[in-house]
Amino acid sequence: MTNTSATLSKYGSEKCTGCGVCMLTCPVWRQTRDIMLTACGRTRTLQNGGGPQDMRDSLAACVLCGSCGPVCPAGVDTVGLTTELRMDLAEKTGPAPDSAPGGQSSPGVKACGTVFFPGSAMRKDNSLLGHALRLLEQEAGFYEDAEISAMAEKMEAGIWPDPGSLKDFVRSMAGVTEIVAADGFLHRHLRQWLPEVRVTGFGETLLRRPDIKKALKATDLYMIEARGYHADHSRLVNFYDRLRLETGCRLNTSLQRTAIPTGATSRQNPGPVRVDAREQARWILDKRKTERVVAEAVEDMKIFKKIPGIEVIHVAELLSLA
Amino acid sequence: MNTANISSPGLYAETLAKGAIPADHVHPDSLKGIPRRQTNPARWNGEGWDAFVGALRAKNVEVREKKQTCLVYATDCGGLAYGRPHGVTLAGSAEQISAILKEAQKRRVPVTVKGGGLTTEGESVAFGGLQLDMRGMNRVISVDGKNMTVRAQAGIHWHTLAEALRRDGLDYLSAPLNLTASVGGTLGVGGIDINSPRLGPSADQAVSLQVVTPTGEIRECSESENPELFERVLLGYGQFGVITEAVLRVRKFTPITMYYFYYGSLRDALQDLQLLVREDAADYCGILTILDKAINLLVAFDSDEREHAFFEKWRNRIRGHGEPGFALRMAWHYGLRPWRLGEALYLLGRKRALEPAFKPGQYMENGKIVDRAVVFGNQVWKFWGGRQMVIPDLAVNAEKFVEAIERGNAVCRKYFPRYTLYCVGIKLSGRRQRYELSCVPPDAVDFAYGCEFEPLLGDAIYSREYLQTFKNEIYDIGVDMKTSYYRFGGMMKGYIRRAFGDELVDKHLAMKRAADPAMILNPDVIF
Numbered sequence: 001m002t003n004t005s006a007t008l009s010k011y012g013s014e015k016c017t018g019c020g021v022c023m024l025t026c027p028v029w030r031q032t033r034d035i036m037l038t039a040c041g042r043t044r045t046l047q048n049g050g051g052p053q054d055m056r057d058s059l060a061a062c063v064l065c066g067s068c069g070p071v072c073p074a075g076v077d078t079v080g081l082t083t084e085l086r087m088d089l090a091e092k093t094g095p096a097p098d099s100a101p102g103g104q105s106s107p108g109v110k111a112c113g114t115v116f117f118p119g120s121a122m123r124k125d126n127s128l129l130g131h132a133l134r135l136l137e138q139e140a141g142f143y144e145d146a147e148i149s150a151m152a153e154k155m156e157a158g159i160w161p162d163p164g165s166l167k168d169f170v171r172s173m174a175g176v177t178e179i180v181a182a183d184g185f186l187h188r189h190l191r192q193w194l195p196e197v198r199v200t201g202f203g204e205t206l207l208r209r210p211d212i213k214k215a216l217k218a219t220d221l222y223m224i225e226a227r228g229y230h231a232d233h234s235r236l237v238n239f240y241d242r243l244r245l246e247t248g249c250r251l252n253t254s255l256q257r258t259a260i261p262t263g264a265t266s267r268q269n270p271g272p273v274r275v276d277a278r279e280q281a282r283w284i285l286d287k288r289k290t291e292r293v294v295a296e297a298v299e300d301m302k303i304f305k306k307i308p309g310i311e312v313i314h315v316a317e318l319l320s321l322a
Numbered sequence: 323m324n325t326a327n328i329s330s331p332g333l334y335a336e337t338l339a340k341g342a343i344p345a346d347h348v349h350p351d352s353l354k355g356i357p358r359r360q361t362n363p364a365r366w367n368g369e370g371w372d373a374f375v376g377a378l379r380a381k382n383v384e385v386r387e388k389k390q391t392c393l394v395y396a397t398d399c400g401g402l403a404y405g406r407p408h409g410v411t412l413a414g415s416a417e418q419i420s421a422i423l424k425e426a427q428k429r430r431v432p433v434t435v436k437g438g439g440l441t442t443e444g445e446s447v448a449f450g451g452l453q454l455d456m457r458g459m460n461r462v463i464s465v466d467g468k469n470m471t472v473r474a475q476a477g478i479h480w481h482t483l484a485e486a487l488r489r490d491g492l493d494y495l496s497a498p499l500n501l502t503a504s505v506g507g508t509l510g511v512g513g514i515d516i517n518s519p520r521l522g523p524s525a526d527q528a529v530s531l532q533v534v535t536p537t538g539e540i541r542e543c544s545e546s547e548n549p550e551l552f553e554r555v556l557l558g559y560g561q562f563g564v565i566t567e568a569v570l571r572v573r574k575f576t577p578i579t580m581y582y583f584y585y586g587s588l589r590d591a592l593q594d595l596q597l598l599v600r601e602d603a604a605d606y607c608g609i610l611t612i613l614d615k616a617i618n619l620l621v622a623f624d625s626d627e628r629e630h631a632f633f634e635k636w637r638n639r640i641r642g643h644g645e646p647g648f649a650l651r652m653a654w655h656y657g658l659r660p661w662r663l664g665e666a667l668y669l670l671g672r673k674r675a676l677e678p679a680f681k682p683g684q685y686m687e688n689g690k691i692v693d694r695a696v697v698f699g700n701q702v703w704k705f706w707g708g709r710q711m712v713i714p715d716l717a718v719n720a721e722k723f724v725e726a727i728e729r730g731n732a733v734c735r736k737y738f739p740r741y742t743l744y745c746v747g748i749k750l751s752g753r754r755q756r757y758e759l760s761c762v763p764p765d766a767v768d769f770a771y772g773c774e775f776e777p778l779l780g781d782a783i784y785s786r787e788y789l790q791t792f793k794n795e796i797y798d799i800g801v802d803m804k805t806s807y808y809r810f811g812g813m814m815k816g817y818i819r820r821a822f823g824d825e826l827v828d829k830h831l832a833m834k835r836a837a838d839p840a841m842i843l844n845p846d847v848i849f
């Protein structure tokens with residue numbers, strides 16, 4: 001079996017019917033209307049005997065938001081497939097020229113209980129990070145996750161993590177029962193690597209606190225971090241639906257109950273097509289009569305802040321601690 | 323047969339004498355004694371393609387010719403008809419399409435339009451020539467809340483349109499239950515929904531259109547402006563122009579309340595459906611079956627008033643059971659027939675899977691379904707979709723409905739262990755020109771009725787011949803009963819003359835020739 005045909009069956013792309021439902025929620029489709037740049041285009045290309053080299057632009061354009069996965073009626077693992085195809089391509093052509101550095105050895109620290117991975121975007125904002133840690137204080141211990149962030153970035157670029165580092169990381173998590181990870185890209189991988197560990201998003205964890213939930217207003221647009229949400233969609237769709245019903249806030253969800261992504265959390269690979277995150281943000285806000293945007297992801301927050309006339313905060317800022 | 327016509331495809335349109343449609347030289351006839359016919363047997367051989375592409379590129383029209391790109395367009399949702407365009411263009415504007423069609427006329431290059439590509443008979447598949455992917459024109463242009471209309475590009479998916487309209491608290495009137503059909507493709511073939519008994523085919527919600535004619539003129543048309551073109555293009559199967567923009571009627575969005583009534587007898591269910599349709603008893607109604615054993619009459623309402631009225635005036639007049647009553651009946655039925663335990667278990671399993679899927683928690687609010695089109699569209703794909711799909715159908719008048727469906731059901735039983743029937747009523751608005759040679763049966767008055775016969779192919783492998791023979795047998799019922807079909811183009815176009823007769827077909831062929839002298843637009847659909 002060739003690599004490509006193995007990829008076909010592992011992720012179920014041979015089951016693709018070409019129904020096109022995955023396009024309806026795809027930000028790349030929304031901005032380009034080009035089937036070749038979507039999950040549907042990729043699965044059809046594979047079915048017709050094509051390989052990753054035939055979908056270079058398509059693979060680079062995908063922001064791995066995961067919106068296409070839960071809606072696929074045939075159950076194709078679209079995110080797994082895209083990630084794998086990127087790795088296939090990187091193997092054949094070598095890593096992309098500006099691919100992320102990484103590969104240092106694991107810190108060798110042993111964590112236990114609940115740990116918090118703030119992710120690279122939050123780590124860069126000291127005051128937000130400090131605030132987030134205070135909110136989580138009783139719940140989670142901070143974990144120095146720079147290395148795992150670098151690993152995630154490399155994986156997104158199509159480079160499989162170094163097996164040694166991965167092994168060390170898994171070992172260091174031996175006593176951990178829950179990981180709160182702000183970077184939703186990591187969720188599916190953490191669940192694969194650490195099947196016994198519960199993986200939750202930062203937003204979901206904060207919203208378990210009644211005082212934070214109470215601070216949400218009916219005029220807020222709550223911006224769900226798309227990648228983590230889609231990685232555990234069947235559970236989270238109900239969680240956020242309850243949030244909406246209880247608080248009256250709006251969500252960045254589509255009629256398919258997927259989270260409309262800005263694409264800002266993605267480390268987009270070099271290629272001719274890039275999702276315009278501001279344009280996505282404008283569409284999310286369009287005619288929604290929103291007074292304030294509350295974002296789970298720091299990257300999303302930054303994008304919304306570029307749009308004039310609207311207050312934007314991070315979910316951690318819903319509660320100010322004296 | 324004049325073989326010269328076949329090797330010189332461009333000449334075919336001119337040299338073919340009126341009514342002299344030869345038997346299909348490609349396929350042996352699958353119906354003994356009845357020659358299969360096709361109106362355009364020539365396959366385009368690619369002559370002049372490079373010059374055509376060169377001319378388009380000079381006008382800044384992009385044509386993609388990569389093998390892998392062309393192959394992504396090789397089939398439609400039926401997955402049985404395979405073709406390969408020489409190149410693909412993503413639709414961008416009416417002007418771009420006009421340039422394409424002008425060059426195509428001049429150089430006799432076939433242009434096949436694809437919207438959602440949800441045809442199942444290969445109607446949107448390009449067997450050579452240019453594939454025009456209308457999904458490139460996928461945007462809402464304006465919403466007019468005062469006049470309750472929306473103007474959108476015609477390649478837009480109904481789902482995308484719904485998504486945009488929802489921000490204004492609005493919804494489209496009626497669309498196919500599959501989410502990824504496009505507005506243009508649907509207006510061209512008809513479009514039915516469970517609210518068609520009240521609102522008619524999707525095509526009837528069009529107020530006006532922008533059309534690029536096969537010779538490349540960009541025209542607005544409506545009932546008052548270029549009405550001839552308007553009537554030709556609606557339900558015109560893409561023969562008389564490319565729809566580039568459409569103004570559609572819209573309505574206020576409402577969550578709906580839904581009820582299911584179960585029947586053991588197909589005839590009773592069909593008759594009750596007709597009663598509800600005739601008397602406008604519900605906002606939505608239709609029949610969905612598991613085999614011909616669990617027959618489900620679905621009834622739904624936009625408002626509490628309509629729901630109460632139904633329970634006051636009509637509930638007692640229909641024979642369907644509620645769930646407990648039906649469960650008892652089935653237990654009794656299969657208790658007496660223990661050798662059919664396998665079938666009983668299948669029905670039970672299927673019902674258990676379907677029921678929650680049609681009422682998912684995140685789409686329910688206060689007992690009502692929000693976004694029923696999304697719920698139905700998704701489940702249609704999940705439970706009925708597959709890499710190969712055959713969905714032959716019959717569209718009949720009120721008097722022929724029960725007989726046609728019972729005969730079609732018998733054919734399904736003969737061919738497949740698992741299948742579904744999906745039946746609805748379709749409200750007609752007068753005797754419109756657009757209904758002629760369309761899915762609307764010629765003898766239907768006020769209402770037409772339709773049924774899709776859908777085998778559940780699952781993982782079983784059937785030959786194309788087996789599936790074609792099944793479809794033929796369903797379509798033969800249509801010929802016998804002198805009626806029509808939703809899908810009569812592509813692989814089924816051999817039935818057009820048999821069902822409608824030479825006179826009507828020749829009339830439309832003459833209109834097609836006048837509108838499209840080189841016969842280049844959608845050449846494998848009908849003409």
Ligand SMILES: Cc1cc2nc3c(=O)[nH]c(=O)nc-3n(C[C@H](O)[C@H](O)[C@H](O)COP(=O)(O)OP(=O)(O)OC[C@H]3O[C@@H](n4cnc5c(N)ncnc54)[C@H](O)[C@@H]3O)c2cc1C
Binds near residue numbers: 399508
């Ligand atoms: C799973 C499934 C469920 C379905 N359910 C329903 C249902 O509930 N109700 C129903 O009515 N139908 C149903 N259908 C049939 C399908 O929805 C219709 O054929 C569909 O509406 C066609 O729309 P499309 O955009 O996919 O058109 P396409 O398949 O792309 O094209 C249809 C025809 O129109 C032409 N065309 C496309 N766009 C244009 C344009 N802009 N201008 C001119 N010509 C054009 C094409 O060349 C082709 O001949 C179903 C099909 C499937 C596979």
Ligand code: SF4
Binds near residue numbers: 022072
């Ligand atoms: S939704 Fe799934 S089955 Fe449909 S086109 Fe996309 S990948 Fe294929």
Ligand code: SF4
Binds near residue numbers: 022063064068078079
């Ligand atoms: S992961 Fe997101 S960007 Fe990539 S194909 Fe799916 S929906 Fe599109």
